[in-house]
Amino acid sequence: MVGVLLANAASAGDLLAARQQMALSLGWHIVVACFGVAFPIFILLAEWRGTRGDRDAAELARRWSKAFAVLFAVGAVSGTILSFELGMLWPGMVAAFGDVWGLAFAIEGVAFFLEAIFLGIYLYGWDRFPPKAHLLVGLPIPIAGAASAWIVVTANAWMNHPTGFDAATYSATGRVIDVDPWAAMFNPATPVQATHMILAALMVGGFVVASVYAWGWLRGRRARRDRLGFTIAFLVALAATPAQIVVGDWAARFAAEHQPIKFASLEAVYRTEAHVPLRIGGWVSGEQVRWAVAIPGGLSWLATRDADAVITGLDSVPADERPPTAIVRSAFQAMVGIGFLLLFAGVWFLLAWWRRRSPPRSTWFWRLAWAAGPLAVIALQAGWAVTEVGRQPWIVYGLMRVDEAVTTAPGIRVGFWVVTAVYAVLTVATVFVLSGLGRSLRSADLGAADG
Amino acid sequence: MAEAVLGAMWLGVTLYAVFGGADFGAGVWDLLSGRAAAGAPRRALIEDSIGPVWEANHVWLIFVLVFLWTGFPRAFAPLASTMLIPLTAAALGIILRGSGFAFRKTMTTVPLRRLFGATFAASSLLTPFFLGAIAGGVASGRIPAEGAGNLVAAWWNPTSLLGGTLAVLTCSYLAASFLAADAARSGMEREADWFRSRAIVVGILTGAVAISGIAVLRSDARVLFDGLTGRALPLVALSAAAGTASLGLLWSRRYRLARTAAVLAVVAVVWGWAAAQYPWLLVNALEIADGSGSAATLRAMLISLGVGAVLFVPPLLYLMVLAQRGELAADSAAKPEGGSR
Numbered sequence: 187m188v189g190v191l192l193a194n195a196a197s198a199g200d201l202l203a204a205r206q207q208m209a210l211s212l213g214w215h216i217v218v219a220c221f222g223v224a225f226p227i228f229i230l231l232a233e234w235r236g237t238r239g240d241r242d243a244a245e246l247a248r249r250w251s252k253a254f255a256v257l258f259a260v261g262a263v264s265g266t267i268l269s270f271e272l273g274m275l276w277p278g279m280v281a282a283f284g285d286v287w288g289l290a291f292a293i294e295g296v297a298f299f300l301e302a303i304f305l306g307i308y309l310y311g312w313d314r315f316p317p318k319a320h321l322l323v324g325l326p327i328p329i330a331g332a333a334s335a336w337i338v339v340t341a342n343a344w345m346n347h348p349t350g351f352d353a354a355t356y357s358a359t360g361r362v363i364d365v366d367p368w369a370a371m372f373n374p375a376t377p378v379q380a381t382h383m384i385l386a387a388l389m390v391g392g393f394v395v396a397s398v399y400a401w402g403w404l405r406g407r408r409a410r411r412d413r414l415g416f417t418i419a420f421l422v423a424l425a426a427t428p429a430q431i432v433v434g435d436w437a438a439r440f441a442a443e444h445q446p447i448k449f450a451s452l453e454a455v456y457r458t459e460a461h462v463p464l465r466i467g468g469w470v471s472g473e474q475v476r477w478a479v480a481i482p483g484g485l486s487w488l489a490t491r492d493a494d495a496v497i498t499g500l501d502s503v504p505a506d507e508r509p510p511t512a513i514v515r516s517a518f519q520a521m522v523g524i525g526f527l528l529l530f531a532g533v534w535f536l537l538a539w540w541r542r543r544s545p546p547r548s549t550w551f552w553r554l555a556w557a558a559g560p561l562a563v564i565a566l567q568a569g570w571a572v573t574e575v576g577r578q579p580w581i582v583y584g585l586m587r588v589d590e591a592v593t594t595a596p597g598i599r600v601g602f603w604v605v606t607a608v609y610a611v612l613t614v615a616t617v618f619v620l621s622g623l624g625r626s627l628r629s630a631d632l633g634a635a636d637g
Numbered sequence: 638m639a640e641a642v643l644g645a646m647w648l649g650v651t652l653y654a655v656f657g658g659a660d661f662g663a664g665v666w667d668l669l670s671g672r673a674a675a676g677a678p679r680r681a682l683i684e685d686s687i688g689p690v691w692e693a694n695h696v697w698l699i700f701v702l703v704f705l706w707t708g709f710p711r712a713f714a715p716l717a718s719t720m721l722i723p724l725t726a727a728a729l730g731i732i733l734r735g736s737g738f739a740f741r742k743t744m745t746t747v748p749l750r751r752l753f754g755a756t757f758a759a760s761s762l763l764t765p766f767f768l769g770a771i772a773g774g775v776a777s778g779r780i781p782a783e784g785a786g787n788l789v790a791a792w793w794n795p796t797s798l799l800g801g802t803l804a805v806l807t808c809s810y811l812a813a814s815f816l817a818a819d820a821a822r823s824g825m826e827r828e829a830d831w832f833r834s835r836a837i838v839v840g841i842l843t844g845a846v847a848i849s850g851i852a853v854l855r856s857d858a859r860v861l862f863d864g865l866t867g868r869a870l871p872l873v874a875l876s877a878a879a880g881t882a883s884l885g886l887l888w889s890r891r892y893r894l895a896r897t898a899a900v901l902a903v904v905a906v907v908w909g910w911a912a913a914q915y916p917w918l919l920v921n922a923l924e925i926a927d928g929s930g931s932a933a934t935l936r937a938m939l940i941s942l943g944v945g946a947v948l949f950v951p952p953l954l955y956l957m958v959l960a961q962r963g964e965l966a967a968d969s970a971a972k973p974e975g976g977s978r
C-alpha cells in the first residue's frame with residue numbers, strides 16, 4: 187500500500203498547488219458563506235420592524251435582500267466547486283474515509299435544499315404573500331444557514347479529531363473498519379468549532395455590512411435608513427464578539443488537550459516545560475519568540491487553569507511532524523488581537539449609546555467601524571489558517587498525511603492558476619455588482635426625492 | 638442496501654437531468670435569443686421561469702456528489718481524479734453560470750447586461766457538455782478502479798463526445814418545451830411559437846444524434862451497447878416513443894402534455910443507462926459491491942434521507958407549484974431604475 191503510494195506520489199510542487207487551491211477556494215467560500223448565515227438575520231430583523239410600521243426598515247429589508255440574492259448565488263456555486271475539489275485534489279482521503287465523514291455532507295444537503303427553496307419563495311414572493319406571512323417564509327433561511335454551517339464544520343472537526351472507526355487497525359494496516367458514521371459526525375471537536383464558526387459568521391456578516399454604512403457615514407450619508415442599517419448589523423456583531431472570545435478560549439483549551447502539537451505551534455512552545463509564560467506580540471525567529479511581552483505562567487494557566495502546568499512542546503515529535511510555527515503563531519495572534527480590538531469598538535458604541543442614545547460622534551469611531559469589516563474577515567481567515575495549517579502535516583490528525591491523500595494526477599499547478607484567475611475575476615465582479623447595486627438604489631432615491 | 642442508496646442517488650441524477658437540465662437549456666436559448674431588443678421578451682421569460690427555482694434545482698447536483706462520495710467513496714476518488722479536466726471545466730461553468738445569471742439581474746445598462754448575460758449563456762452550454770462527456774467516460778469504461786486514468790482520453794473519445802452533445806441537445810430540448818409551455822400560460826403566443834418551432838427542430842436533431850450514436854456505442858462502449866440493446870431495451874423504446882410523442886404534441890400546440898412526454902423521454906433514457914450499466918459502478922473496473930462504503934454508513938444515509946425528505950420535499954413541491962402557476966415574480970417595489978435616466 188505504502189509502496190504503491192510512493193511509486194506514483196505527487197511532486198512537492200503539485201502538493202503545494204493542491205493545498206493552495208483548496209485554501210483559496212475554501213477561503214473564498216467561507217467569506218460568502220458567512221453572509222449566508224448572518225445576512226438573512228439582518229434582513230428579517232429589518233422586515234420585522236417594517237411590519238410594525240417602520241417604513242425605512244421595510245425598505246431596507248427589500249434592498250438588502252437584493253444584495254443577499256447575489257451573495258447567495260455566488261455562495262452556492264463556490265460551495266459546489268469545493269465538493270468537486272475534495273475528490274479531485276484529495277482522492278486518498280475520500281477513498282479511505284469518505285464513508286466515515288461523508289454523512290454530515292449528505293445531511294447538509296437537506297439544509298441546502300431548505301435554504302435554496304425558501305430563498306426562492308422569499309425573494310420572488312414579496313408581492314405574493316401578505317407581510318407577516320412573507321416574514322414567516324424567510325424564517326427557515328437563517329436557521330438552515332446556521333444548520334449547514336454547523337454540519338459542514340463537523341466534517342472539519344472530524345479531520346482534527348477523527349472518530350467513528352477503528353483507528354488502531356487503520357494505523358497498522360491502512361484498512362478502515364468498524365465504521366460508525368454517527369460517531370464521526372458527533373465527534374467531540376464539533377461543538378466548540380461549530381459554535382466558534384457560527385459566531386464568526388455573525389461577526390463577519392455584521393461588521394462587514396456595518397462597515398459599508400460606516401463608509402457612507404464618513405462620506406456624509408447619514409439618513410435615518412442608513413443609521414438603521416448600521417445599527418442592526420453592528421448590534422448583532424457586537425453581541426457575538428464577547429461570546430466569541432469566550433468560545434475562542436474554549437477552542438484553545440480544547441486544542442491544548444486534544445491537539446497538543448497544534449497548540450504548541452500556535453503559541454510557539456518549542457520545549458516541553460512547566461510554568462510556560464504567555465507571550466503576546468512579537469514574532470518567531472529561529473525557534474524563539476522575539477520582542478513579545480511575556481506574562482509568567484500565563485500560558486500554562488490559560489491552557490489548564492494552573493500556572494505551573496506542563497505544556498507539551500514541539501520537541502515531543504519529530505521535526506517532520508511539526509506545523510510551520512511562524513505562520514500558525516502569527517495567524518493566531520492576529521485573530522486574537524482583532525477579537526479584542528472589535529470588542530473595544532463594541533464597548534465604545536455601547537458607552538455612547540448608554541450616555542446619549544445615539545452612536546458615537548467621533549470620526550475615529552466611524553473609521554474603526556469602517557475597518558472592522560475587513561478586520562473581521564482577516565480574523566476569520568487567520569482562524570482557519572490556525573486550524574488547517576496548524577494541523578500539518580496531517581490531513582486527518584495523527585493518521586493520514588496530506589501527501590498520502592493528494593491526487594497523483596499531474597498538472598495540478600495549471601489547475602491552480604486557472605482557478606486563481608477565475609476567483610480573481612469573480613471577486614472583482616462581485617464587488618463591482620454589489621457596489622453598482624448600491625449606487626443604482628441610491629440614485630433611485632434621488633429620483634424619488636426630486637419627483 | 639448499496640442498491641437502495643444507488644437508487645436514491647440515481648433519482649437525484651434524474652431530477653438534476655430534468656430540472657437542472659432545463660435550467661441549463663434555458664441558458665442556451667438565452668444565448669440564441671437574438672439581438673438585445675428582439676430577444677428582450679424571451680430573455681425576460683427565461684429569467685422569470687428559472688429565477689426562483691434554479692438554486693433549488695442545483696442542489697440535486699450536490700446531493701448526487703455527496704451521495705457518491707459517502708456511499709461509494711472508492712468510485713468517487715478515481716472518477717474525480719481521472720476527470721480532473723472536465724470536472725474543473727464544469728465547475729468553472731457552474732460558477733460562471735450562477736454568478737452571471739445573478740449579476741445580470743442587477744444590471745441596468747445594456748452592455749453590462751450583455752456581458753453577464755453572455756457569460757451566463759455560454760457557460761450554460763459548456764457545463765452540460767462536460768458533464769455529459771464525463772458520463773460517456775464512465776460508461777465506456779475509461780476510469781480505472783484506483784488512481785487516475787488517462788486525463789485526456791477519458792473524456793475526449795467518441796462516447797464522451799456523444800454524451801456531451803446529447804446532454805446539450807437534451808437540455809435545450811427540455812428547456813424549449815418548458816419555455817413554450819410557460820409562454821403559452823402567460824399568454825405570450827409569439828414567444829410560445831418561437832420556442833415551439835425550435836423545440837421541434839432540436840427534438841428531431843436529438844433523435845437523429847441518438848440513433849446514429851448507436852453505432853458509436855457499438856464500437857466504443859460495448860458494455861453499454863449490450864445493455865441498452867438487451868436488458869434496457871424496454872426503457873430505450875419507451876424513451877424513443879415518448880420523445881416522438883412529445884414532438885407530435887408540440888406540433889399540435891398541446892404544450893403541457895408535450896412537456897410531460899419530453900420529461901418521460903429523458904427519465905427513461907437516464908434509467909436506461911443505469912440498467913444497461915448495472916452492476917458496474919465504473920464500467921469494467923469497479924462493481925457496486927466493491928465500491929460501496931460501509932453498511933453502517935449506507936444505512937445512516939437512507940435514514941437521513943428519509944427523515945430529510947419529510948422536511949424538504951413538501952416545501953420543494955410548494956416552490957414548484959408556485960413557480961408553475963407563475964405566482965413568483967421579481968420584487969417590483971424596490972427595483973432599481975437607474976438605466977432609464
Ligand code: HDD
Nearest residue numbers: 379383386389431434435437438522525565566569570573
Ligand atoms: C471573526 C472571527 C474570529 C475571532 C474574532 C476569533 N476567532 Fe478563533 N477562529 C475563527 C474565527 C475567529 C474561525 C472561524 O476562523 C476558526 C477556524 C476554525 C474554527 O472552528 O474557527 C477559529 C479557530 C480558532 C482556534 C483553532 C481551533 C482548532 O483548530 O481546534 C483557536 C484556538 C481559536 N480560534 C481561538 C480564538 C481566541 C482565543 C479568540 C479570542 C479573541 C478568537 N479565536 C477570536
Ligand code: HEM
Nearest residue numbers: 205208209212213216338339341342567570574575580581
Ligand atoms: C468544513 C470545512 C472544511 C473542510 C472539510 C476542509 C478541508 C480541507 C482539506 C481536505 C485540506 C487539504 C489538506 C491539508 O492541507 O490539510 C484543507 C486545507 C486547507 N484549508 Fe480547509 N477545510 C475546511 C474549511 C476551511 C476554511 C473555511 C478555510 C478558510 C479559510 C480553510 C483553509 C484551509 C487552508 C489554509 C488549507 C491549507 C493548509 C496548508 O496547506 O497548510 N479550510 N482543508
Ligand code: HEM
Nearest residue numbers: 218219222223258261262265266268269298331335338699
Ligand atoms: C466552515 C466551512 C463552511 C461553512 C460555514 C459553510 C457554510 C455554507 C453556507 C451557509 C452556505 C449557503 C450558501 C450561502 O448562503 O452563500 C453554503 C453553501 C454551500 N457550501 Fe459551504 N460552508 C463551508 C464549507 C464548505 C465545504 C468544505 C464544502 C464542500 C466540500 C461546502 C459546500 C457547499 C455547497 C455545495 C454549497 C451550496 C449549497 C446550495 O446550493 O444552496 N461548504 N455553505
